[in-house]
Amino acid sequence: MQENIFKEFLENKSIFKRDRDVLRPSYIPEKLLHRDEQINQIASILVSALRGDQPSNILVFGKTGTGKTATAKYLGKEIKKAADSLPEPFKDVRYIYINCEVVDTQYGVLQNIGNHFIEDFDERIPPTGWSTERVYNILWEKIDQTPKVVVVVLDEIDRFVYKSGDDTLYHLTKINDDLKNAKLSLIGISNDLKFTEMLDPRVRSRLSDEKIVFPPYDADQLKDILVQRAEMAFEKGIIGDGVMALCAAVEAHEHGDARRALDLLRVAAEIAERNNETEINENHVIKAKNKIELDCVIEAVRTLPLQSKLVLLGILLGEENGNHKQMTGDVYTAYKGLAKKSGTSLLTQRRVADLISELDMMGLVSARVKSFGRGGRTREILVSVPLLETKRVLEKDPMLEPVKGFKLKTQSTLEL
DNA sequence: TGTCCACTGGAAGGGAGGGCTT
DNA sequence: AAGCCCTCCCTTCCAGTGGACA
Numbered sequence: 001m002q003e004n005i006f007k008e009f010l011e012n013k014s015i016f017k018r019d020r021d022v023l024r025p026s027y028i029p030e031k032l033l034h035r036d037e038q039i040n041q042i043a044s045i046l047v048s049a050l051r052g053d054q055p056s057n058i059l060v061f062g063k064t065g066t067g068k069t070a071t072a073k074y075l076g077k078e079i080k081k082a083a084d085s086l087p088e089p090f091k092d093v094r095y096i097y098i099n100c101e102v103v104d105t106q107y108g109v110l111q112n113i114g115n116h117f118i119e120d121f122d123e124r125i126p127p128t129g130w131s132t133e134r135v136y137n138i139l140w141e142k143i144d145q146t147p148k149v150v151v152v153v154l155d156e157i158d159r160f161v162y163k164s165g166d167d168t169l170y171h172l173t174k175i176n177d178d179l180k181n182a183k184l185s186l187i188g189i190s191n192d193l194k195f196t197e198m199l200d201p202r203v204r205s206r207l208s209d210e211k212i213v214f215p216p217y218d219a220d221q222l223k224d225i226l227v228q229r230a231e232m233a234f235e236k237g238i239i240g241d242g243v244m245a246l247c248a249a250v251e252a253h254e255h256g257d258a259r260r261a262l263d264l265l266r267v268a269a270e271i272a273e274r275n276n277e278t279e280i281n282e283n284h285v286i287k288a289k290n291k292i293e294l295d296c297v298i299e300a301v302r303t304l305p306l307q308s309k310l311v312l313l314g315i316l317l318g319e320e321n322g323n324h325k326q327m328t329g330d331v332y333t334a335y336k337g338l339a340k341k342s343g344t345s346l347l348t349q350r351r352v353a354d355l356i357s358e359l360d361m362m363g364l365v366s367a368r369v370k371s372f373g374r375g376g377r378t379r380e381i382l383v384s385v386p387l388l389e390t391k392r393v394l395e396k397d398p399m400l401e402p403v404k405g406f407k408l409k410t411q412s413t414l415e416l
Numbered sequence: 417t418g419t420c421c422a423c424t425g426g427a428a429g430g431g432a433g434g435g436c437t438t
Numbered sequence: 439a440a441g442c443c444c445t446c447c448c449t450t451c452c453a454g455t456g457g458a459c460a
Binding site for chain 3: 419434
Binding site: 128129328349354369378 | 419420421422423424425434435436437
């Protein structure tokens with residue numbers, strides 16, 4: 001008989017030394033490797049804040065996993081430490097970090113900044129209901145109550161501008177003209193070098209006083225980062241020869257993304273641990289890579305809104321029918337059938353075209369605009385996820401119960 | 417060279433939903 | 439309760455378009 005089902009697992013020796021969180025992207029190490037140059041550049045600009053002056057606005061560019069966010073957060077910690085040891089008038093440096101992927105509306109950003117300066121819970125700016133102008137006025141009033149320097153970091157600022165325009169940035173970059181006691185400067189962090197083209201020229205010139213670029217890590221740098229974290233995470237001798245180099249090489253080859261390299265190592269370790277093995281080898285890394293890729297897809301598909309699920313399912317069914325290059329019209333026909341069967345409301349083709357674009361942006365399908373001459377100009381849509389697994393995930397949605405086993409009429413593929 | 421297809425992609429606007437103010 | 443405001447999701451409308459074909 002079993003004494004306790006957990007006992008056996010507990011007796012497995014963990015290959016993690018202590019907290020495995022040091023391998024998670026949210027962990028900010030004491031020392032950021034290979035980012036000295038960028039850190040120094042930004043610090044040399046931000047130091048004005050500690051003298052009570054307004055630092056120049058900064059735009060930080062770099063692909064995902066190049067350490068932009070980690071650097072921004074690290075600098076936030078450091079500047080607070082430095083400010084704490086200063087005498088009174090210079091002590092009040094506020095460093096506000098906002099991730100625009102989470103807070104992506106004008107109202108949201110202003111509300112978020114404003115509430116940093118409102119201690120009384122009852123006076124806080126509500127999540128919705130006020131006019132944006134009112135939020136701005138309160139924010140401005142509260143910031144200016146005492147002398148201080150405020151640094152606002154807008155991470156993923158490109159998403160914010162793309163979604164909500166640049167009005168807020170215009171106001172925030174102009175706010176210093178109205179402030180009498182306080183000063184505010186902005187740090188924008190973006191993956192996209194070209195997003196400034198979407199900005200009003202006045203905002204662009206104000207926002208990009210200073211530009212700093214974070215290049216992708218190369219394989220050697222990634223390896224250093226992995227070694228640094230692995231020393232904290234694992235006992236000696238647990239990582240097989242070449243594992244770290246393989247993780248680094250895989251990611252350097254694809255994106256130079258440290259976040260993904262660390263994930264790869266962590267998942268490889270978890271796979272080894274689950275198999276009750278005492279060493280992480282290259283095999284685990286390869287398994288980890290496949291697992292991560294599949295998990296990403298499954299999670300993305302699972303959390304899709306209902307209508308997008310129907311569109312995706314329509315594309316998958318077309319693929320299943322042997323139509324490997326579907327057009328928007330084909331997908332819409334399939335979608336109509338599915339929507340009818342499932343009893344959901346029917347969207348217009350215009351809207352479905354947008355949903356297809358979204359699926360493309362998420363990497364679930366690949367949709368290229370292509371002209372077929374007299375055959376018209378449309379998107380050519382290819383599936384880029386594993387068919388069976390994805391279908392299985394979609395069919396788990398209770399709302400899609402009625403379309404289980406739905407078959408497409410094959411006429412759309414007859415012209416082949 | 418012009419035509420024409422099957423959309424694309426931008427713009428404007430409606431209406432539901434959530435929440436505040438008076 | 440009535441009147442606002444903002445956001446999200448969606449529709450309607452329409453000018454624009456790449457390239458095969460006549």
